[in-house]
Amino acid sequence: MNSIIKLDLPENCRIIAVSDIHTCCDLLDTMLKKVKYNPDEDYLVILGDILEHWSNNINTLKYVYKLSRNDKVYCLLGNNDTFSARMAFSYPYKRFSEKFYISKYGIDNAFLQMAKSVGYDYCTEENWLDIRKAVLSEYGKELEFLRNLPVCLETDNYVFVHAGLENRPDWRNTDENYAITVPWFMRKENPTDKWLVVGHFPTYNYKRSETTNLPIVDSKKKMIAIDGGLGIKTACQMNFFIINKDGDNYSHEVVWDAPFEKKVVKEDFSCDLKPLYVDWSNQDMVILDEKDGIVHLRDNVTGNEGYIPKREAYEFDGAIHVYQFLSSFPTVQKGQQVYFCNEDNDMALVITKDAVVGWLPKRILK
Numbered sequence: 001m002n003s004i005i006k007l008d009l010p011e012n013c014r015i016i017a018v019s020d021i022h023t024c025c026d027l028l029d030t031m032l033k034k035v036k037y038n039p040d041e042d043y044l045v046i047l048g049d050i051l052e053h054w055s056n057n058i059n060t061l062k063y064v065y066k067l068s069r070n071d072k073v074y075c076l077l078g079n080n081d082t083f084s085a086r087m088a089f090s091y092p093y094k095r096f097s098e099k100f101y102i103s104k105y106g107i108d109n110a111f112l113q114m115a116k117s118v119g120y121d122y123c124t125e126e127n128w129l130d131i132r133k134a135v136l137s138e139y140g141k142e143l144e145f146l147r148n149l150p151v152c153l154e155t156d157n158y159v160f161v162h163a164g165l166e167n168r169p170d171w172r173n174t175d176e177n178y179a180i181t182v183p184w185f186m187r188k189e190n191p192t193d194k195w196l197v198v199g200h201f202p203t204y205n206y207k208r209s210e211t212t213n214l215p216i217v218d219s220k221k222k223m224i225a226i227d228g229g230l231g232i233k234t235a236c237q238m239n240f241f242i243i244n245k246d247g248d249n250y251s252h253e254v255v256w257d258a259p260f261e262k263k264v265v266k267e268d269f270s271c272d273l274k275p276l277y278v279d280w281s282n283q284d285m286v287i288l289d290e291k292d293g294i295v296h297l298r299d300n301v302t303g304n305e306g307y308i309p310k311r312e313a314y315e316f317d318g319a320i321h322v323y324q325f326l327s328s329f330p331t332v333q334k335g336q337q338v339y340f341c342n343e344d345n346d347m348a349l350v351i352t353k354d355a356v357v358g359w360l361p362k363r364i365l366k
Contacts, residue, residue, distance in 0.1 A: 001174050003150040005074060009043070015243040017160060019047035019199025020078070022231030025060035027238050027259050035240060035255050039070050045153055047199040048078020048162035048180065051146075053231030057084075057110035058117065058139075065142045077149035078162045078200065079180040085147040087111040088136055096132075097123050114139050151179050157250060158243065159192050163200035167191045184281075186216060186225050195222045197241065202229035204357065207277040211325045212355040213237045215254055228256065235341040235349050235357045258351055260339040263365040271329035275358070276306040278322050285320040287313065293345040297326065309344035309359060328358035340365065 009015075016037065021028055037044065050064050051057050061084075067073050087096060088111065100123040102109050108116070118134040120127065136143060152172075153160040164185030166174040171191035182188070183201050186208075190196045203209045203216045203225050213228040213236055229236035237258040244251045276299075278285075284300035295313050297320070298305045306326025314321045330352050332338065338350040338360070347359045 001151045001172060001176050001179055003077075003176075004152040004154055004172055005150045007043075007074070007153060007155050009155055009245055011245075011247055013041065013043060013245050015043045015045060015158070015245070017045045017047060017197055017226060017241045017243065018238065019162070020049040020202075020227045020230055020232075021046065021060060021064070021238070022049055022080070023051060023054040023056040023060045024230050024238060024259055025056060025063040027230075027257060028060075029063070031238055031240055031255065031257055034257065035242065039072065042072065044070075044073045045160050045197075046073070046075040047160055047197065047226070048076045048149070049080045049199065050075065050078065051084060051110045052080040053104055053107070055107045055113075057113050061110070061139070061142045061146065065145050068145065074153050074160075075149055076153060076160060076162055077151050077176075077180055081146055081149060082180070083109060084111045084114070085143060088132060088139075088143045089147055093125055093128055096128050097125070100128075100131075111135065151176055154194075156194075158195045158197060160197045162198065164188060164198055165191050165196065186218060186223060190221045190223045192222075195224060197224045197226060199225070199227040201225065202227050202232055202236070204229055204233055205280065207279075211275045211328050211330075211357050213239070213351070213357065214256065214355050215239050215241050217252070224252075230259070233357075235339075235351050237339075237351060237355070256355060258339045258341075260341050260351070262337045263340045263348075263350075265332045265334055265336045265338060265360075266364050266366050267334050268332070269329075269360060269364055270331040271327075273307065273327040273329060275328040276302075276304045276326040278302075278304075278324070278326060280321065280323050283321065285313065285322060287320060293347070297322070299326075309347045311344045324357070328356075329360070330354075330356045330358040332360065332364075338365070 068075050114135045118138050120131045162180045164182040165171045167189045204213050215226040226239045226241045228239040237256045240255040242253045286298050289296040295310045342349040348362045
């Protein structure tokens with residue numbers, strides 16, 4: 001890694017760390033107001049992936065660029081942030097044309113959104129340089145900012161990076177692509193002697209998330225994962241991991257919010273079933289039964305059996321796959337508010353006030 005920033009912190013300060021915004025600048029703005037962010041005193045560290053997956057790319061890039069004019073704001077490089085910079089500055093025609101129309105979840109990529117905003121919605125060998133020129137004319141400052149994002153921020157006690165670091169004594173020489181793309185980093189080792197804060201990989205993917213998107217703190221390894229799954233998970237949230245520095249003493253707190261409407265629980269609900277973890281990268285699911293839109297499955301890898309709405313058991317490559325905990329039916333009380341994230345027939349996917357992700361009957365929500 002060539003781009004590591006070393007930061008000397010004052011005796012007393014607050015560091016607000018957030019990752020994987022994925023175009024949710026409105027939620028970021030709401031969260032900053034919620035924690036009473038003070039740009040003159042607080043440090044804000046954005047651990048990359050400000051763009052892609054959702055649609056508000058242009059506004060988010062402008063918003064983060066404006067924030068980063070403050071010398072107490074550090075935006076780091078994420079793997080999804082490299083795309084627009086490469087389209088704007090480095091891809092040759094063949095690569096440019098192959099990537100121009102790429103979309104995720106039916107949403108135009110950030111560069112295509114920029115191109116359309118300046119009048120280009122198709123790419124040919126004759127006009128591709130005109131597209132690049134027009135986009136740079138309109139968004140040059142922001143794209144130059146994106147191209148020059150640092151990979152890592154280091155303080156006396158903390159290291160911040162998008163995805164992770166190679167387990168080697170000279171970890172500061174970690175390959176840049178590894179630093180922004182490595183998955184499952186909480187299963188690896190911390191090569192530093194400091195607290196290592198990462199994003200990139202939703203915390204919900206880990207068993208220790210306990211059916212939430214909240215940050216995971218591994219005190220033994222001194223590792224902290226903070227990606228709340230925005231733009232990746234159907235039920236997702238933005239996490240602020242706040243580090244309070246008081247001399248040589250540090251404390252942590254978490255503030256979170258989600259980009260969904262809230263609904264009120266009309267009656268108490270509880271279920272005796274306990275959530276069961278499924279590793280989406282290593283599973284062998286078999287459907288045992290189906291009733292009233294709910295399927296009963298067994299994971300042959302773990303031997304665990306559980307339940308999930310039928311449409312959440314996806315069939316492809318000749319196999320059944322699930323991407324959520326099985327049997328996650330949280331306990332809620334009448335009058336409680338929940339975030340309404342999605343629905344599947346008679347069931348609603350929600351996030352509770354305790355940040356638990358799970359399914360409730362739609363009939364109990366209003």
